[in-house]
Amino acid sequence: MKKSILLVFATVSIFYSCSSDDSDPAPDPGTQENNIQLANDATFGSILTDKDGMSLYFFSRDSKGESACNSDQCVSSWPIFYTSDVTLDAGLNASDFGEITRTDGTKQTTYKGWPLYYFAGDNAAGDTNGDKVGNNWYIAKPDYSLMYVEAQLVGKDGDGNEINFKSDYTPGDELTFYMVNATTGRTLYTFINDKKDTNTFTADDFSNDAVWPVFHIDIDKLPSILDANDFGTIDVFGRSQLTYKGWPLYYFGQDVNRGDNFGINFPAAGVWPIANVDTEPAPEN
Template sequence: MAFSTFISCSDDENELKNDPMGLQLRADPVFGDVLTDAKGKTLYFFSNDAKGTSTCTAGCLTTWPKYHSAETSTDMAVDKAEIGEITRADGSKQTTYKGWPLYYFTGDNSANTINGDGLEKIWFVAKPDYMLMVVNSQLVGANGKNYKEDLSEGMGNTIYFTDDRGRTLYAFAPDKFNKNTFTKEDFSNDPIWPIYQMISGALPSIIADELIDNIDVFGKKQLTYKGWPLYYFGQDSQTGDNKGVSVPQPGIWPIVNENSSIAPSN
């Protein structure tokens, strides 16, 4: 007669096997779904990191320590394909989500707290489903010149809106309120200035919901902000590029941010 062998596990061993590892998703009553570490500690995105490298160094890391885990995620709700890893300038590793390096905030002294969101308008709680993101970066036109927020030549970071991966979004100066005047019916000029078609998702806390809308453009949906239809620039080949600000001259295709005026109705 054959006998089966049963190996029992202690409660501690079972608990260890079921412990979460890597990135986790937590439903927050205020912010919705947010990314956390395995212990429930909130994680953040830094608006200066649009190019996918960490610009938080030295004293910055004292307040915003980097997050890294060798494990991707045991949470079935987390899209593991979006989890990545970078090597920082000091040789250490840092985990990314949708290309954004992830950080803690030392002001969150316990799990389930979110005290760092919106600080300086450049730190935002990490979420998996942003429809827009906020970037703080130098504007560099296709002509290689540096521009300030007012599109005069010069150095200095500008805060502006991008898609969820940090790709710059623009307005077209001749457009009217919720009216696209650029795109042709056959979309033949769409590769030059593609319309931005994501129309649902979360918003960073500095972007008011009531300023967001969407319009129909020959059967496709386009997101608008303050009535301005939003576009990409086809020659922004890398995340963090904002070359469109100089094409064909500054002011024709401006970046969009909190300071943008409401689009004219006529």
């Protein structure tokens, strides 16, 4: 009798086991189902990857939300990432993703306005060899507070005509590095008359804040070229303002579109400089 019971139990177990194998299991949100995923990297923390775990990157020259990587050589080294079906790991928001049409008519996926790329030098899932290449390629993270861009500085003359400026604020063509808000791409400036940790521009009633709004954000994650120790916070008549190397940081009120940097010659070239790693510390008060 005991052998018969055991035989029946084994038969039932085999039946359910085979039934389970033949059916399609419900997708597990933590598996490789999503086309865009979050991976935890020992160096960079949370990073964006594709469904196979291959790392994705931002390009500093894409400051206006368009791809500046268009030559055959660039695309060969930095293949574009595109998926028409954006499925996401938990912790990512669909509203942060979009797509652009490149100059050759192909599509490219964007995150918070930044086009996404692979790096040809990454050979396996988890590789992050492309970070900081040329100081203008950075691992794509979902939580950057600031981004480091490389773009042409463009001011305006008295008639509103655009003028290109070099990094020394003389007229001419040159790509210049500087910091922007990672989410909006808005340019950050310093004021030449400020002192270390001292805002000398903003009125106590903020009546001039629309011209040069004080900037503040809680620093979370930064591109690897930036040092968190260079940032601080000051109080400006009850409002917080972020500083870099002691310089209070501002927006320019007339920068309307992503990538604008019209403040670099308002009211004159160099009065409101951009901020980058070559910026000298602010003078003592």
